[in-house]
Amino acid sequence: MFYRCPKCGKKFRSGTDTITEPTFGKCPVCHADGELVGESGKTYPPDANDYEDTAD
Numbered sequence: 001m002f003y004r005c006p007k008c009g010k011k012f013r014s015g016t017d018t019i020t021e022p023t024f025g026k027c028p029v030c031h032a033d034g035e036l037v038g039e040s041g042k043t044y045p046p047d048a049n050d051y052e053d054t055a056d
Ligand SMILES: [Zn+2]
Pocket: 005, 006, 007, 008, 009, 010, 027, 028, 029, 030, 031, 032
């Protein structure tokens, strides 16, 4: 799941395995709710490699 933070513009990824975590879909920098911009296996954004993986 690809997200972009509406506040600071941070691009990040959240895995569906963390969907039960309170941090799921939240910006790792400012913890605002990210905007969903793409889903793995469905709609990859063209700049997918710029998204920080927050799953680890
Ligand atoms: Zn942010």
